[in-house]
Amino acid sequence: MQMKSRSFSDGAPIPSEFAFAAMDSGSHITLSTNRNPHLAWTDVPDGTGSLALICHDYDVRAEGTM
Numbered sequence: 001m002q003m004k005s006r007s008f009s010d011g012a013p014i015p016s017e018f019a020f021a022a023m024d025s026g027s028h029i030t031l032s033t034n035r036n037p038h039l040a041w042t043d044v045p046d047g048t049g050s051l052a053l054i055c056h057d058y059d060v061r062a063e064g065t066m
Helices: none
Strands: 002-004 021-024 028-031 040-042
Touching: none
Parallel strands: none
Antiparallel strands: 002 040, 021 028
């Protein structure tokens, strides 16, 4: 099974238009357009009823790790 996207490249940062917030030089961050990126799967096993995609942003500090 393989997942592809026309919205960003493998291993590259996800563009800010697909994020909740974007870097802003004046105010540190600003709200972004928060668009859904294009995602497509190929070679999904027969009988698959659903897929789950879990994303973890390692740049965001998790609760209790301060």
